[in-house]
Amino acid sequence: MNKSGYPRLEGKVAIVTGAGSGIGEAAARTFAKEGARVVLVGRREGPLRSNAEAIAKAGGEALAVAADVSLSGGVDRVVAETLDRFGQIDCVFNNAGIQGDGRPIIEMKEVSFDELIAINLKGPWLLTRAALRSMLDGGQDCPGGAIVNTSSFLSTGATAGTSVYSASKAGLDAMIRAIALEVGDKGVRINNVNPGVIDTPMLRAHGEEVIPPLAARAALGRIGTPQDVADVAVWLCTDEARFITGQSLLVDGGFTIPGPR
Structure with a gap:
């Protein structure tokens, strides 16, 4: 909501990938709270439908679409x-991503490289291209739009075992700069959110014991929540961020101040 209490995305349509859990789930609900009609995308239909039903119960409108965004057909x-269903596309949040198995490069298999790059980098590229074709073809009542991708603090740093993950996120940071120049004069903005350590199922898979030392490192003394990132991603799609494009915005609670590792 803005200061007047009105939804900031009333009448807009937003696509959110990876919308079944974590940051994507929180973002889908936040888009809906701000008045957008939301398309929830992911590979598992069950969580998408559950989130869509929660949005509908709260008075919003949502469509669940199970698809693999690393494939052009999907x-x-x-x-x-x-x-x-909705006749237009105004906002896209390319949030779907995987972390990989964390193995050092000498142990990684080529198929793991291909899968991680396909989901983390090719997928956002594919959906951005497809959405832009709709946004720019002149067939929408409200031309222009906003696209946000989930990058990572590891796009400018690394830990052992993130050779491909870090590369995929750095690719997103580079990608948006070129696209911003291509579409800015047509009223479309594109940015990244670069989360730090966020309390998602992906993090919890490493074990509860990793959380306290990570929280202690952050300037704010805690790890982030999915909502912390979702709020920024949605804000970047509102008119309040109308003069921001081609930027990768850290949302890390000061975790990387000592160095982006």
């Missing part, structure tokens, strides 16, 4: 179903 279907 992306094309997401866009087609969005346009068929």
Whole structure:
């Protein structure tokens, strides 16, 4: 909501990938709270439908689409179903991503490299391309739009075992700069949120014991929540961020102040 209490995205349509859990789940609900009609995308239909039902119970409107966004066919279907249901695309939050198995490069298999790059980098590229074709073709009542990708603090740093993950996120940071120049004069903005350590299922998979030392390192003394990131991603799609494009915005509670590792 803005200072006047009105939803900031009333009448808009937002696509959120990785919307079944974590940051994507929180972002989908926040887009809906701000008045947007939301398309929830992910590979597992069950969590998407549960989140869509929660949005509907809260008075919002949501569509769940199970699809693999690393495949052009899956992306094309997401866009087609969005346009068929809602008639336009105004916001895209490319949030789907995987961390990989954390193995050092000498132990990694080529198939792991291909999967991680396909989901983390190719997927956002595919959906951005498809969404832009709709935003810019002149067929929408409200031309222009906003795109946000989930990058990472590891795009400018690394830990052992993140050779591919860090590369995929650094690729997103580079990608948006070029796209911002290509579409800015057409009223479209594109930015990244770069989360620090966030309390998601991906983090919890490493074990509860890793959380206290990570929290202690952050300037704010805690790890982030999915809502911390979701609020920034949604804000970047509002008119309040109308003069921001081509930027990668750290949302890390000061975790990287000592150095982005």
